[in-house]
Amino acid sequence: AIAEEKKQIESNDKNIQTITEKLKTLETAISKSIEEENEETAKKLGVSLLDLKSRTDKLQQIHALYQRQLSEIKRQERLKLQIEEIKKATEQYKLIIKKKPPYNLSFLDTYLDLQKEAILKKQTAEMAKQHAWNALEDARSKLREADQKVLSLKKGVVLPEKEWSIKMALLEKELAEAQLGYHQILFKNAEYELILADHKLKQIRKIVNWIVQNLRYDPQDLDSQLKRLNKSIEERRDKIATLQSELFKLERALIRTQQKGKRANGEQAAIEAEAAIKVAKLKLEATKDRIERYESEIDLLIQQKEIWKRRYSLLKNNPDYKTLRSWRQEVIEAIDNIRSIIEVQQNRQYDIQLKIEDVQQKLLSDSLSPKLRRYLNEQHTALRKFAEDNFYYLSMLNATNQLYLRLLDELDKERKSKPIREKIATIISIIKDFWSFQIIEIDNQYITIGKIIIAILIFVIGLLFANKATSWLHKRLLSHLHWSTSAIKIVEKLSYYSIVLIVVILALRIVNIPLTAFTFLGGALAIGVGFGAQKLINNFISGFIIMLEQPIKVGDLIEIDDTIGIVEDIGVRCTRIRNFSGLDILVPNSYFLENNVTNWTHGDYEVRAQINVGVAYGSNVQEVKRLLLQAVDEHKEILKYPSPFVLFNDFGDNALIFDIYFWIVMKKIMDRKRIQSEVRFRIYDLFNQANITIAFPQRDVHLDTTKPIQCQILKEKNNLKKEN
Missing domain, CATH: 3.30.70.100 (Alpha-Beta Plaits)
Structure with a gap:
């Protein structure tokens, strides 16, 4: 690493030396170019004076880019030194903290703010690096274009008139090379900026973790925070009392202004009166808004007090997992609520800004009367105050939201530190609470979710048992008693519904749900029968009558409405018949008692x-x-x-x-x-x-031949028209 660092230092030294030499060369070239900016030189070179000035501009641009490269290389050296310093400081991060442990929450919040700032700086550095990379790619593209231009101009025979174009193309290429070098250094510096920001963030995170490990309950700090918040609450209550007394005066002033406006004569007086009314309304609205805002701020301060109490409660009382879960849910709901309020206030701030811009545009007019200008200035001042107050309220919302986020983070850390046994016990407790949740009270007995679930389970098991029992009964009756299929079906269905009824009553009794709980259901059923369930009940009763009287049985061949089919099943609501085509027809049971039905096999076959x-x-x-x-x-x-x-x-x-x-x-x-x-x-x-003929329909036609038969051939009208 040391060897690489030495190589980098040597490389930078060479770059500085090279750039310094280029700057001297460029300064000489610029001086010469400025001296040649005259008509004589222009004629000699076959160009215009403007072309000569353009050459000087390009040389100055190249000089400026190399000068900036030099500055960025020096900044790169400073960044490297800062990175080395912060690396050493990170290894001895405890020495950075002047205060010795234990620490309180206020001290922690100071470094949490620094950590938030470091995170933002790192994000900014990442975006700057991406921007530098994009600029570097653009510089490479421009250099390729400049190089292609030089090559295209040098192709073929270089005529005297092309020499100037080649010189300018070479200058453009040199400018592109200087830009590329500058952006390469910028990108490298952006990388160093990101490394520096990352090391700073790591350093602060280590400090924050150290402070968290040495946090202790500090009653003095808690008392100090609560006193500060209580003082702020009292200040706002005093302001509300003052504003409420002003509110009455502003309402009276608005009434007087409106009355004056009604008495205004002339167009100018009407405009001034309208402006005065707007100012009065704005002042009244601003005062009401400030009262509402102070009340909202009091609510936020009360929330902040509760946040501080709970944060210190985590350090002092070590609440159980269930309490932590409850607090966490409350914090999440509060954060969602504050974020929605912030969104509303931001939109409101935007509307206020639009009103301020509208008033500013009106004030630019020179045709305003002194009185109207004064009113507009008052309106502008009131709106500015309005915007400042709203901005302060937004900052307070963000501060409260930040406190909630810190409490949420501390709750999550505390929940993770809890033993698994306590977590399982909390989950079981939550399930018990859900199980015993009371839905309704009937006859001094509570119906809970647990009772309903047990009743449903008993009912489902009872239905399965009913199906199995009736299936077993069907087989026993068929094999031992040799009853008819229809009789077995009747016994099977009656048994099924009897078992279901017993299961329902048993389920209600086991979970202690009184039958009076279904009083309302019975009343609703009666109303349903009265309004729309007559046919359903009619078919239900008809089904039992058919099973008992047996006008039709399973297996009977019957005919209804020119449809012949075999009875496959007799249900409580309808009867299923299979016709000649193998289709199942569902016929309501009441139909068989209300209409004529032909039973081909009622007595025998x-x-x-x-x-x-x-x-x-x-x-x-x-x-x-x-x-x-x-x-x-x-x-x-x-x-x-x-x-x-x-x-x-x-x-x-x-x-x-x-x-x-x-x-x-x-x-x-x-x-x-x-x-x-x-x-x-x-x-x-x-x-x-036997040569017996099966007759078929025939007709005898008799012709009267006493007169000759007249025959005439006629063409159709359509054919005649076509021929014509």
Whole structure:
């Protein structure tokens, strides 16, 4: 490190020597350039006098940049010395503190303010370094551009008229090089500034940590701070009393000014009266605002007193973890509140500044009368005072906010230092408080969050038990008693709802929640029934009636509104029916008691089916009857009893109509349609073998041929138009 430092010193010495020589050379060049600033030299070089002066300006700019480089190199040496000094001082930071331990909070706050200042300086140094880097990059870019310009001018044959342009381009390049060198030194100095700021911050942090380790409860310091704050509170209360007496006078003065304004004659008098009223209102408003501000300041001072008490309480009483947590929550809420007030006051300060600028613009006018100018000056003074008072209030808000932040930091450190056992005990205590939180009192009994949670758990477990119990009951009934599916469903649902009701009552009794707690709920339910729940209750009651009377059962084939389906489930609100397409249709239970429903399988599964057949006129009707009965008798799924029979139904327009009736067992929706389809296939085969024709619709057309038939061919109108 020492060797590197020596190299750096030697490098700086060389730079200083080099820059000094360049400065001497530039001074000579500048003197010569100034002497050549005449018409004779300009003609000789083939340029204007302005070009010669421009050359001198560039030389002076280069000279100034090297002079600044020299100053920055010297500043760099001073920064290095400061860094070395602060490094040594940081190692012996305890010697910097003149006061010996123990320390009090006031002493700590002094160094906390220095620490805050050091943090801001470091942030400024970081921004300065970034700015220096950006400037350095710009200087490099300009040097590249200047170098490219020189190269482009030197390409090809250098004519006499280009010599001046090349000389000026070389000067611009030299200027760019001087700028680059200057910004390189600036960037290096910015780095040293940041290192210095960082070392200062580290030093102050070490001092702060040392003071914190040796903090002690100091009743004299606490008493001194409280006395100071009490004195400030009393001063503001005295000011409020004085301002309140002035407020009455200002209100009377405003009334008198307004009355004078009403009696003003002429445009100028009206303008002056309006200005006087504004001044009076502003003074009144300012006085009211100062009273409100003093009251707010008293509140802030009271908060500061409480902050000091709690800060010293942390040192003296060692509060438990729960108290620390409670204080921390209060501090966070107070900080949020103060920050919102600061935002409002900043906006207010901006509005006041706009009003001040408006009055200043009016005062610039030369056409103002002496009286109007006086009023505007008074208005300007009042607004300035207004702004000063508001600025002071803002500074007091920031000071209080800073105290809260320090208290918050001290609370967090104290909480971290607490043993884990105490933290766990506090968490358990918080959970207990939440568990026993009282929501409402009914019949001298409190309903707590804990009781509600237990009741919900019992209810959920009861529902699971009800599902398991009814499932077990379903299997037992199905395997041992051989009851019908519908009867088992009824017993299953009644058992389920009975268990649920018992669970609800049991849950309420276990947690000691009185049934009177649901009085309001019962009243609300009654109102709901009266206004909109009639259908729900109607369907609920209808469901139990259907289960008891069993007009329909699970597995029945029913027909409603031209829809045929099998009953899959009967619930307390609706019944689920699966139709021919496999779709589930939900029908309200009340529908079955209020409308006609066809139950194809209510008593048994035997259903009569019918097939209609039309044969051609001239067919052997007895043979038709025999073949129809044969087709039915051959089908195995058609019942022999009741026996099938055939009816000669009608003499139709185109056929002799026969109906054959037979009985089948229909357990599924498609059974009847399937059997009817199979019988029709067999009838067709038998009729075909017996040469019996199944009739189809036909018409006989008779023509009157006693007169010749007149025929005429006509073209459509559209075709005629196209041809035309």
